[in-house]
Amino acid sequence: MQDKRYIICGNAPTDGIEENPDRDLRLRLWGKDGPDKITLRIEDIHKKMSKDVPDSFQDLLEIATYVYSADQAIPRGADDVDSFGHGWRRDLHFIIPVRKPDFWNGDDIHQALRSTLGFLSDDNYHFEFVKLKEAQAFQGYLDFNDDGRLLGYPEQVVMFSGGLDSLAGAIDEVLNEKHRVVLVTHKSTPKLNKRHRRLEKMIADKAGENAPLHIGVRVNKNKGLNYEYTQRSRSFLYVSIGATIAKMLNLKSVRFYENGVISLNLPVCAQVVGGRATRTTHPRVIRGFQEIISLVAGEPFTIENPYIWKTKAGVIEVITKAGCQDMIAASTTCTHTWEMTNHHTHCGTCSQCIDRRFAMIAAKADQHDPVEDYKADIFTQSRSKDEDKIMAAAYLERANQVRDQDDITQFIARFSEVSRVFRYLNGNPGSVAQKVYDLYKRHAKEVCEAMDTMVARNITAIRQRTLPGDCLLRTVYESGSVISVPAIPVEQKQPDNYFRKRGGVWAARFNGNAEVLVTGVDKGAEYINFLLARPNKETSVYEIVCGLAINTCNTFLNSDETEDGFQVTQGVPLGDTGFVADRKAIEQYREAAHDLLREIEDARAENNAAEIQRLEEEMAKVTTAINEAVGLGGKLRKSNDKRKNIRDAFRNAVNRAITYLEKYDKPLAAHLKESIKCGNEPVYRTEEEIVWEVRPIVNE
């Protein structure tokens, strides 16, 4: 977990806190504009609705806005595995001025907030509520947009995100059930405004006199407060606004419409732990919200998700059965809103886009969801980003795993995360477990059927291999085709001992143990291979090094560069280039130095500065020459001992390779250490003869 961060809200005092502006955050909902200013606006509210909203609901709205803003302003750490995701979770300490501090500091609400938000966003929350000194008017948040009349009293508040699920919910409520509803939309990005308006108009056109009331909500803040895009706490703000509006309408419930698979959001793969899969409408979160709002309201308040037992394909069927297919293209599911353009309204690769495409095909409604709207076609295109490849494969693999399970026990044991929902849905845990299992089985079946449909549609392109080799269709279809390479190669009798190149990789096996692939130490592996191929035969190190270099690089080297190597192969040992300078030359240097010293003294006597400088420069050169030629104790230095360099390079390369092997096969490393002698004439020698297969395997 990250270090403790304070979020000091409004005009809250900071007594006793050692503030650190680099780490701590200040947020204000009121006062003059500035870098810490955030604004909350609830639009299209009717004046009559704003009356009699209790202080506790006004506090709730402000708390939720601060929590949501801090969530975006404080970045999560790098998603590094080296610390098991230490930086992902934040330790957030809020100091928030409220109208009713005694209520908010109470154990029940405090615990409900910490528990629900902690589970929702995977962070640690701590709250300190202080008395709000100058209470601001609630109307400050509202944008009135009528003549003060409220036409009829709505029966239900429905959270409307503009995605397929909430669209189906709105259609169910407004068109099927003929309820008078208020749709509440959080406008998280201006990019979606136009699409929201279009969808709202389409619903209103079909609803006629029963057109729903729309309320939009915006939270604006300085760009400097937008660091973190995950926004896990968004649904808390969202439900707080919905509940406040419900309270204004004297209603006691709010509805989220979200299909069960997304709501339960079981991890698609092992790296998705905790809040890395959003828990926006997870049953435990919904139950927590219900508890919080009920405490705030002082009476039972319900938060419902009527689609908890539906899959996304089931949700789409609601839309098509109601004759609202034309609304599908206007809905937005993609979570990568930053990739959205006028031409491509969906990225096509995020978890939500993938789920939408599969569901559309499973529900046989994809003709209403143009593939051109997607920036990438998940089925037929390559995906350049690693994350996109992982997501698509993980999504499909989970469906395969669930499909293959024919026992609910296996399902719970494999996806034990599911146990977290058993006590938060209606019914006893046993029956809830069965319903969850059925839901996921249904979803897996839909995903597999959608895949079959897409394979059938693209079979010619798959057969002709005109689709990219890593597109989803190819990797899935060829899994089952006769041309597929078996996942576990047919066991062929392999030699007990080999050290050879297979393709571009070195592979070693000793005494019938598991094969070890040798990567990153190619040179050493090559030398070992050479020695194992010639047991007991001492070979000049220069021949091995230069000979192999020539074999490897002869296309790049000219004869001059390899001259030394050729000499070796002809039996002439490599030599150094001799001493830097011989004794006679050094004697001459010394005489020259003495002469220079005398000349410098003369020049000083004449006060000839220019001559002094010239002589000193010359003296420096002579001194350097002597130092380079003579070592400690007056011993003459050799210019560059190539023989020693080559011997060292050989030994180091072999040792590096053995050290590498030691990690994966200690007996092999020990054997090589014991049997290989380096030096001028390296050799591999053993007491008992071992037959090594050393020939490379090509075109396997």
Place this chain on the structure above:
Amino acid sequence: MGHVRLGSLPRSRAWKEVVGLITAGADVSQIANATIRAADKAFTFVLNDEGFTEAVWLMTQLAIAAKKENLGEHLQSLGVNLPQDTSLPDLAAAVSEALDNKLESNGGRSDLGEMSQRALVGALVEHISPKLPSLFAPGPDDVRAALAALGKKREFGELSRTFFAKLTNESMNYFLSKTLATHLGEGQRFATMNEMEQFEKALNTHCKEASLIVEQFSADWFSKHRYEEGGDISRESSNGFASYALKKMKDELKEGARADAR
């Protein structure tokens, strides 16, 4: 609203070697070995991970409760609340909830903690379900009877082995799922999804094989400590067991699962 955040592996030398081995088509044991080595820093970092130690503590206490006069009361003192007519899903939910509540109160959430929770619940379900006549409508004492059997030395050893096998496999996948699917497609390590699935199954088997080393150790440890500590096991002993058992698993994976475990 349901988006998922994925990560990628760091570009350190050790992780590059893991990726290199995957690309080159190395055997699961070598990849597991390289992964454990690359992840050494992570495992050192979480040596005292509260989620992990809490899961192991709960596992030992489930076994201790089995020999108590009132199993339900002991479980309740651990935060595991079971109704009278407990079903297996009830038990799974209660254990999850107990771990969640504990970590929620001390801010101890972590990735390893999450994986430990999954592993413990999964291991319990796998271990207890064969002992039940029915999953959903067991007799009033069926789940309790199955839990009571955990007090036997051999049963604890088996449960512990399943837990550590699952935890290790989860951990391996936690690291490797950040890269495996990027080597999927024609001309790559995994030409098809089938091949990748087979690799994952082989990795799972490898972890199960490696976990053999924990089984006997766990059984002996449990028996010895329960005797020495007068029928209970202290938190300190449990923490020591947790860290040593995990070390044994890591060492075993570094060695490669032994041939005689197959």
